Amino acid sequence: MDSELLYLTELVGLAVYDLKGRKIGRIKDAALVPLIDPVRVDRFLVGGGWAWLTIRHDQVRSIDLEGIHLSDEQLTPYHADEYMFRLVRDLLDQQIIDAHGRKVVRVTDVTFEVRRTPEGDRLSVLEVDIGLRSVFRRVCEGVVPRGIIRRLQAPIPPNSIRWEFCNILEPDPQRRLRLNITHKLLETMHPADLADIVEALSPEDREAIFETINSEVAAEALSEVEPEIQASILESLETEKAADILEEMAPDEAADALAELEAETSEEILEEMEPEPKTEVRELLEFGEDTAGGLMNNEYVALHEGATVAGAMAALRGNEELLEGLTTLYLIDQDGRLTGAVPLARLFLAPAASPLKEVAVEILIQASVEEAQERIGELFDKYNLLSLPVVDEDGKLAGVITADDIISLLRKK
Amino acid sequence: MLKRFRHHIAVFFSVIGPGFITAVVDNDAGGIFTYSQAGARFGYLPLWTLAPITVLLVVTQEMCARMGAVSGKGLSDLIREEFGLRTTFLVMAALVAANLTNVMANFAGIASSLELFHVSRYVSVPLAAAAVWLLIVKGNYRSIEKVFLFACSLYVCYIISGILVKPDWKEAAIYSVRPVLLLDPGYLTMLIGMVGTSVAPWMQFYLQAAVVEKGVTAREYAESRIEVIVGCVVMSVIAFFIIVACAGAIWSTAPRDIRDATDAALGLQPFGRYAYVLFCAGLFNASLFAASILPLSTAYTVCEGLGFESGVNRKFREAPIFYWLFTFLIVAGGGVVLLPGIPLVRMILFSQVINGMLLPFVLIFMILLVNKQRVMREWVNSRGYNLVAWTAVVAIIGLTLALVSITLRGMGGA
Numbered sequence: 001m002d003s004e005l006l007y008l009t010e011l012v013g014l015a016v017y018d019l020k021g022r023k024i025g026r027i028k029d030a031a032l033v034p035l036i037d038p039v040r041v042d043r044f045l046v047g048g049g050w051a052w053l054t055i056r057h058d059q060v061r062s063i064d065l066e067g068i069h070l071s072d073e074q075l076t077p078y079h080a081d082e083y084m085f086r087l088v089r090d091l092l093d094q095q096i097i098d099a100h101g102r103k104v105v106r107v108t109d110v111t112f113e114v115r116r117t118p119e120g121d122r123l124s125v126l127e128v129d130i131g132l133r134s135v136f137r138r139v140c141e142g143v144v145p146r147g148i149i150r151r152l153q154a155p156i157p158p159n160s161i162r163w164e165f166c167n168i169l170e171p172d173p174q175r176r177l178r179l180n181i182t183h184k185l186l187e188t189m190h191p192a193d194l195a196d197i198v199e200a201l202s203p204e205d206r207e208a209i210f211e212t213i214n215s216e217v218a219a220e221a222l223s224e225v226e227p228e229i230q231a232s233i234l235e236s237l238e239t240e241k242a243a244d245i246l247e248e249m250a251p252d253e254a255a256d257a258l259a260e261l262e263a264e265t266s267e268e269i270l271e272e273m274e275p276e277p278k279t280e281v282r283e284l285l286e287f288g289e290d291t292a293g294g295l296m297n298n299e300y301v302a303l304h305e306g307a308t309v310a311g312a313m314a315a316l317r318g319n320e321e322l323l324e325g326l327t328t329l330y331l332i333d334q335d336g337r338l339t340g341a342v343p344l345a346r347l348f349l350a351p352a353a354s355p356l357k358e359v360a361v362e363i364l365i366q367a368s369v370e371e372a373q374e375r376i377g378e379l380f381d382k383y384n385l386l387s388l389p390v391v392d393e394d395g396k397l398a399g400v401i402t403a404d405d406i407i408s409l410l411r412k413k
Numbered sequence: 414m415l416k417r418f419r420h421h422i423a424v425f426f427s428v429i430g431p432g433f434i435t436a437v438v439d440n441d442a443g444g445i446f447t448y449s450q451a452g453a454r455f456g457y458l459p460l461w462t463l464a465p466i467t468v469l470l471v472v473t474q475e476m477c478a479r480m481g482a483v484s485g486k487g488l489s490d491l492i493r494e495e496f497g498l499r500t501t502f503l504v505m506a507a508l509v510a511a512n513l514t515n516v517m518a519n520f521a522g523i524a525s526s527l528e529l530f531h532v533s534r535y536v537s538v539p540l541a542a543a544a545v546w547l548l549i550v551k552g553n554y555r556s557i558e559k560v561f562l563f564a565c566s567l568y569v570c571y572i573i574s575g576i577l578v579k580p581d582w583k584e585a586a587i588y589s590v591r592p593v594l595l596l597d598p599g600y601l602t603m604l605i606g607m608v609g610t611s612v613a614p615w616m617q618f619y620l621q622a623a624v625v626e627k628g629v630t631a632r633e634y635a636e637s638r639i640e641v642i643v644g645c646v647v648m649s650v651i652a653f654f655i656i657v658a659c660a661g662a663i664w665s666t667a668p669r670d671i672r673d674a675t676d677a678a679l680g681l682q683p684f685g686r687y688a689y690v691l692f693c694a695g696l697f698n699a700s701l702f703a704a705s706i707l708p709l710s711t712a713y714t715v716c717e718g719l720g721f722e723s724g725v726n727r728k729f730r731e732a733p734i735f736y737w738l739f740t741f742l743i744v745a746g747g748g749v750v751l752l753p754g755i756p757l758v759r760m761i762l763f764s765q766v767i768n769g770m771l772l773p774f775v776l777i778f779m780i781l782l783v784n785k786q787r788v789m790r791e792w793v794n795s796r797g798y799n800l801v802a803w804t805a806v807v808a809i810i811g812l813t814l815a816l817v818s819i820t821l822r823g824m825g826g827a
Binding site for chain 2: 093106107130132135138139199201202229
């Protein structure tokens with residue numbers, strides 16, 4: 001067999017022997033240099049006498065449970081190296097994100113693959129271990145001989161995460177760069193899963209994640225986070241980054257998030273935003289939290305009542321970013337007053353030339369911006385709505401409430 | 414100005430829960446017994462200890478709440494990160510042992526309080542265990558917290574029964590502020606017992622986890638601290654009324670030792686049916702409440718510390734160790750009470766010993782953690798606060814170890 005497994009727990013404390021078989025000391029830690037190689041154990045740190053020494057990976061001849069034999073004796077004293085990711089110090093017992101299992105886990109042990117090459121044995125990180133088996137191993141290590149632990153742990157099912165799915169958490173941006181820690185893995189997750197993960201983390205780790213992932217993903221994830229945590233994240237970020245994220249959020253959600261902040265902070269962030277989303281959000285912030293105005297979104301598609309089906313299709317083609325979640329088009333007159341609603345599905349069945357007025361719903365259900373949220377929920381329930389237009393005191397279309405807003409509202413209670 | 418004030422009130426109500434519940438549950442079956450005993454044997458004399466006890470509680474609880482709010486992590490998490498897995502494992506093992514005996518003591522409290530209402534323990538204990546299990550497994554954090562806060566409000570039973578006994582309020586007021594030291598071994602043991610039972614290891618873990626679970630952040634911390642202080646004061650007020658009730662009812666007629674908390678309730682009988690019934694109901698409520706929180710808190714803490722999936726919002730299959738541990742604590746804790754011939758009093762004393770042995774470690778870990786810049790950033794203890802905190806910790810440890818040695822000697826003699 002040319003490859004086998006070794007655990008970090010077993011590696012630490014292994015005796016190290018020089019060319020003549022004299023014992024130099026014992027392994028204290030092992031380090032990766034992620035900028036060079038993300039999986040290879042690059043250095044071993046040995047404690048012997050009063051100082052620590054560093055062994056490079058190419059100075060090792062053999063590694064097994066009995067000890068480590070070197071092929072080269074030119075060892076250098078250990079000095080703190082910013083580019084070194086030390087497994088015992090920086091990984092063991094710390095929290096990481098399992099991007100595959102979509103949860104926050106605590107590292108109990110690390111599994112290495114030992115490759116036997118003609119130049120000597122090489123270690124690379126294979127998996128991070130969590131769960132009962134690794135706890136058992138850690139607790140017994142040093143008390144029971146290594147070989148016996150291996151036999152005793154065999155019946156316990158392993159619980160491990162492949163190294164490529166592990167997302168390390170590091171609050172210091174400088175160290176993130178030096179250690180090549182990115183949050184690219186997190187950007188591939190569903191924003192709702194990312195939101196759950198973020199809620200389980202400490203405030204500084206949350207901040208680190210939102211600082212680095214792209215604003216679009218950050219915005220989607222932030223919309224799903226609990227309001228109080230939303231507020232603490234926005235406050236901790238640089239104003240500019242917070243503004244970038246809020247621009248990407250749906251205006252009603254951005255407004256809700258800003259409403260949770262102190263007036264001063266929320267004003268600062270608003271000032272940093274692009275003019276268009278800024279006005280939208282500002283408008284929404286005017287409304288009371290418990291009213292239809294506070295619930296609605298001002299991203300909707302409204303067309304002049306005289307338009308035709310073909311005209312509507314053309315308008316939709318020009319506004320692709322609105323299509324996701326769009327169920328209804330609204331018709332307005334010259335003065336912006338709401339006159340009708342057209343369910344999207346009806347567009348496909350109607351002839352291209354027919355006026356939109358003819359395909360509009362027969363009975364138009366609408367609500368005023370001052371309407372209480374309780375009542376809005378009742379309307380959705382009673383008329384089985386997917387979306388509900390909201391009008392101001394002049395009958396002008398002010399915004400739209402969609403079913404997902406209602407679901408969030410009901411869940412909050 | 415008014416708006417600011419209203420804002421603070423609103424934030425206060427949003428953070429209410431963790432500190433309050435922790436402090437109030439501190440008056441569980443064991444605590445009630447200790448205070449009843451103090452009142453029955455020494456009357457109003459021990460009342461002065463409540464003020465220093467409140468201070469000790471506030472100091473320790475405040476540090477936990479702060480750590481939870483700032484780090485966003487539980488105490489067992491932080492111990493794991495800073496002191497390694499083996500230390501955590503040992504602390505967790507001791508915590509399970511200590512809390513298991515605490516759960517037993519509280520199921521015993523349920524059994525004996527309901528027996529006064531002629532309900533057999535073979536009915537009350539299984540029913541209570543099933544109710545506790547269902548509440549936690551089927552509920553979610555918010556609904557459970559509401560039930561717990563409701564249970565807190567039922568402690569008013571003790572206040573009413575204290576008033577019904579018509580104790581000597583003037584005496585009570587005087588001795589609340591006048592420290593009295595008697596060089597009587599019984600009196601000293603009682604004082605040590607009162608302090609020793611007031612700070613328990615589980616409270617530190619529970620409080621910090623609850624603060625984190627509640628999502629309290631550093632910016633709401635000011636309100637959270639007030640909540641912790643209010644909780645500790647309420648706990649002392651309840652303890653005050655328990656002592657006063659027993660002093661007024663038992664000590665004023667004939668000072669004596671009581672066997673358990675229900676014995677104290679019987680002593681209240683001459684003062685009317687209500688005083689007696691309320692005292693029993695209070696004991697039942699307190700025991701049931703503690704029997705719900707302790708298994709939950711233990712399972713939660715252990716799984717967090719050792720990195721197993723935990724939390725009532727996960728399914729049984731997703732967090733098997735959490736649910737098994739939780740179920741084990743309830744079944745074993747309740748089951749032992751039903752076994753004939755189990756020396757329950759000895760087990761409760763034994764629980765005090767394990768709690769007492771574990772507490773110094775927990776407190777020292779806490780104070781080391783709360784001073785770590787890496788964990789607490791600018792929220793580490795100030796120098797002055799550290800002086801207070803270390804004094805409090807040393808005092809608690811000293812008194813707890815004294816209690817342990819007294820208990821051990823008593824157990825050896827018995």
